[in-house]
Amino acid sequence: MILGGIDLPLAALLVIPAVSAMGLALLPGYRLTARLNVLATFLTFLSSLSLFVERPEPGDYLFVDDLNVVFIVLGTFVGFTTSAFSASYIAHEMETGKLTPVYLRFYHAMYQCLMFAMNLGLLANNIGLMWVAVELATLTTVLMVGIYRTPAALEAAWKYFILGSVGIALALFGTILVYMAARPVIGEGHDAMVWTALIARAKDFSPELLNVAFIFLMLGYGTKVGLAPLHAWLPDAHAEGPTPISAVLSGLLLNVALYAVLRFKMLLAANPGAIAPGPLMVTLGLISLIFAGLMLYRRRDIKRLFAYSSIEHMGLIAFAFGMGGPIANFAGLLHMTLHSLTKSAIFFTVGHIAQAKGTQDLGKIRGLTESHPVLGWALVLGVVAIAGLPPLGLFMTEFLIVSSTFARQPLLAILVVLGLLIAFGALLLRLSEAAFGPATGDTSAVKASYVPLFAHLALVFVAGIYLPGPLVAWFRNVAELLG
Amino acid sequence: MDRFVLDFAHTLAGFMVLVSFMLLYQDRMFSLLNVFALQALILAASVAWQARVQDAPHLYVTALIALVLKAIIIPVVLHRVVVKLGIHRNIETVGGIGLTMLLGMGLVALSMVVMLKATAAADPLAREDLAFALSVVLLGLLMMVTRRNAVSQIIGFMSLENGLILAATGAKGMPLVVEISVAFSVLVALIVIGVFLFRIRERFDSVDIHALDESRGERQ
Numbered sequence: 001m002i003l004g005g006i007d008l009p010l011a012a013l014l015v016i017p018a019v020s021a022m023g024l025a026l027l028p029g030y031r032l033t034a035r036l037n038v039l040a041t042f043l044t045f046l047s048s049l050s051l052f053v054e055r056p057e058p059g060d061y062l063f064v065d066d067l068n069v070v071f072i073v074l075g076t077f078v079g080f081t082t083s084a085f086s087a088s089y090i091a092h093e094m095e096t097g098k099l100t101p102v103y104l105r106f107y108h109a110m111y112q113c114l115m116f117a118m119n120l121g122l123l124a125n126n127i128g129l130m131w132v133a134v135e136l137a138t139l140t141t142v143l144m145v146g147i148y149r150t151p152a153a154l155e156a157a158w159k160y161f162i163l164g165s166v167g168i169a170l171a172l173f174g175t176i177l178v179y180m181a182a183r184p185v186i187g188e189g190h191d192a193m194v195w196t197a198l199i200a201r202a203k204d205f206s207p208e209l210l211n212v213a214f215i216f217l218m219l220g221y222g223t224k225v226g227l228a229p230l231h232a233w234l235p236d237a238h239a240e241g242p243t244p245i246s247a248v249l250s251g252l253l254l255n256v257a258l259y260a261v262l263r264f265k266m267l268l269a270a271n272p273g274a275i276a277p278g279p280l281m282v283t284l285g286l287i288s289l290i291f292a293g294l295m296l297y298r299r300r301d302i303k304r305l306f307a308y309s310s311i312e313h314m315g316l317i318a319f320a321f322g323m324g325g326p327i328a329n330f331a332g333l334l335h336m337t338l339h340s341l342t343k344s345a346i347f348f349t350v351g352h353i354a355q356a357k358g359t360q361d362l363g364k365i366r367g368l369t370e371s372h373p374v375l376g377w378a379l380v381l382g383v384v385a386i387a388g389l390p391p392l393g394l395f396m397t398e399f400l401i402v403s404s405t406f407a408r409q410p411l412l413a414i415l416v417v418l419g420l421l422i423a424f425g426a427l428l429l430r431l432s433e434a435a436f437g438p439a440t441g442d443t444s445a446v447k448a449s450y451v452p453l454f455a456h457l458a459l460v461f462v463a464g465i466y467l468p469g470p471l472v473a474w475f476r477n478v479a480e481l482l483g
Numbered sequence: 484m485d486r487f488v489l490d491f492a493h494t495l496a497g498f499m500v501l502v503s504f505m506l507l508y509q510d511r512m513f514s515l516l517n518v519f520a521l522q523a524l525i526l527a528a529s530v531a532w533q534a535r536v537q538d539a540p541h542l543y544v545t546a547l548i549a550l551v552l553k554a555i556i557i558p559v560v561l562h563r564v565v566v567k568l569g570i571h572r573n574i575e576t577v578g579g580i581g582l583t584m585l586l587g588m589g590l591v592a593l594s595m596v597v598m599l600k601a602t603a604a605a606d607p608l609a610r611e612d613l614a615f616a617l618s619v620v621l622l623g624l625l626m627m628v629t630r631r632n633a634v635s636q637i638i639g640f641m642s643l644e645n646g647l648i649l650a651a652t653g654a655k656g657m658p659l660v661v662e663i664s665v666a667f668s669v670l671v672a673l674i675v676i677g678v679f680l681f682r683i684r685e686r687f688d689s690v691d692i693h694a695l696d697e698s699r700g701e702r703q
Contacts (some may be wrong), residue, residue: 128658162636166624169643173620176650179657180605180613188656208601 007056010064012047013072013119016040021112030094030104034087037108041080044115048076058196063125066478071122071259074337078251078344079115081452085348086111086244088449092355093242103147107242113140114248121256125195127175130260134171134224137253138164145241156236163233167223171260174216178267181209195263199270207273217264218280224257226311227318228288238307239360243351246303250310251344255336258314262321262482269483281322282412288315289419296426301360302350305430306343309386312423313339319416320401321482323408329479331400338393338460339386345456346382348449349375356446362430367439372446376435378453383431385460387424393463488536489608495529496615496649500591503622506642507587508580512565512634516558519638523553526645533652536608542652549648553641565634583629590621612653619646 623643
């Protein structure tokens with residue numbers, strides 16, 4: 001649908017969050033604004049679905065192709081379900097007085113700003129615009145992480161701000177270098193920053209400049225993906241901010257940064273003289289996987305535990321994309337999708353558990369299946385899924401990654417399996433303590449929203465048993481595209 | 484291209500690297516702010532020169548932003564913050580000045596080797612500017628790593644951004660979108676920083692990051 005030269009669904013993806021951000025900043029009353037927040041994210045999700053029906057032509061600033069549709073639909077869906085979880089989470093925070101009405105307005109406005117920034121980053125057909133969007137997303141999440149204003153929250157926000165800015169600065173330098181490489185071929189000005197033009201002419205760019213640029217971009221956006229050794233901000237930001245923000249950080253923001261890395265990887269792959277970008281991603285991915293797996297053992301904070309698990313999974317996904325080839329790319333893409341769904345479901349559960357128990361300390365959370373059966377079993381299901389046990393979806397994707405690696409680099413496959421087993425052990429150890437045995441602490445019921453939680457888990461469960469044909473065909477197509 | 488044009492552009496960029504080194508060893512808050520203002524001033528001159536050479540009037544806007552915002556407003560505001568917080572005492576540097584300077588020299592050498600090799604085909608004006616810009620970026624990073632005090636980390640970050648602007652304006656014909664966004668992001672970043680400083684001051688009565696370290700969630 002095109003009206004007055006502007007494509008409607010595309011505009012809706014950006015305008016709805018932008019307008020809601022302003023509206024929610026002004027409206028009083030948390031029940032009303034929480035509902036409006038859900039409504040806005042739902043409408044955004046619907047507009048993302050309409051991209052399937054009709055795909056707009058690539059414009060100067062925005063475009064839609066097979067790759068970013070995956071990210072947009074996934075992102076707006078998780079954004080929608082998280083806002084539904086956020087409504088009940090916020091109600092509890094307001095009742096206990098942890099958030100004041102003014103901060104709540106700010107929170108909702110920032111939530112929509114984040115949605116706007118992420119959609120903009122994913123839709124951008126311009127490397128400069130994409131950078132601006134990722135920067136905006138970083139700033140909004142920094143503010144949200146610090147919203148409780150406790151010393152720990154401030155430290156987390158400060159650390160996130162400093163490391164995020166350094167990452168984003170390195171990414172900008174990389175972006176400038178890509179422009180420098182493109183300028184002699186495409187010509188001065190705007191065209192030399194447009195994705196579609198860059199990809200088409202990439203084979204003529206100076207390979208040396210592209211190499212240097214990719215290292216900066218990989219380190220810069222890699223910081224935002226949370227790859228070790230640039231991950232230090234991630235556990236703090238996840239642990240100290242409101243739990244809905246932990247869910248969108250793990251479920252969305254890490255993916256957006258990964259998307260940026262993948263785009264530049266495609267650019268390098270299109271140039272015959274440039275280095276292969278794969279090994280760098282494989283190395284960073286493996287380091288993250290094994291390091292995060294080991295770090296899981298010493299966690300005492302439940303949100304920190306799952307933050308490290310996010311580093312582990314982002315490492316695995318980066319590894320899969322680094323290996324490349326149709327099967328590994330397919331598995332990486334599917335793993336990313338399922339990880340987003342599972343990890344946000346886990347954070348929904350953990351958010352309610354922390355509210356019920358009044359603590360995030362793992363030592364004080366015991367026997368959840370007795371005191372809070374629904375939440376307890378949801379956590380068990382979530383952890384079983386994230387640890388990669390059959391028959392859930394993540395088992396299948398991990399199996400695909402390992403088996404496709406075995407065929408090409410057996411040694412690397414052994415390292416991956418090792419990393420997965422380390423993480424698996426730690427997660428089950430922590431889970432058995434928290435979920436089973438005699439219950440401790442507060443056992444009073446908590447008002448929780450189970451629908452988004454079980455919707456995610458059901459999707460992950462179904463994906464492990466049956467994937468619809470069109471979905472497989474579509475993901476396979478994207479995997480080919482990634483090379 | 485005129486030899487003088489090149490030389491003057493390189494001199495300005497070289498001065499920025501030099502000032503980055505000066506930033507590394509300033510151990511008093513006020514002198515740190517003054518040196519930063521000096522760097523922003525040189526940046527403004529360098530950008531204005533690029534605007535003239537490239538015949539790109541929009542770059543004058545970037546130069547003006549650098550001059551007004553970074554050379555005047557931010558140092559003045561930070562000056563007042565420092566006074567208000569009562570931290571015009573010495574700043575401790577980690578690892579000692581000698582070692583930091585040696586590391587800085589290593590980084591500059593590295594950026595020269597990498598950039599000059601990678602941009603062999605590019606035009607000479609952009610080529611050496613880019614090498615200098617990378618040096619400024621890396622020195623800014625080094626400063627952020629070695630300083631413990633929140634205000635000096637902010638200065639480190641802004642000097643890093645100065646390097647980025649130098650690189651962006653050196654790349655001929657780079658769309659204005661990016662330059663404005665860089666300036667804008669600095670502004671936004673400053674607001675964020677201001678909020679943070681305010682809160683940190685409110686909570687800790689200190690802007691020393693060490694004080695923050697003690698409140699880590701996991702150390703119980």
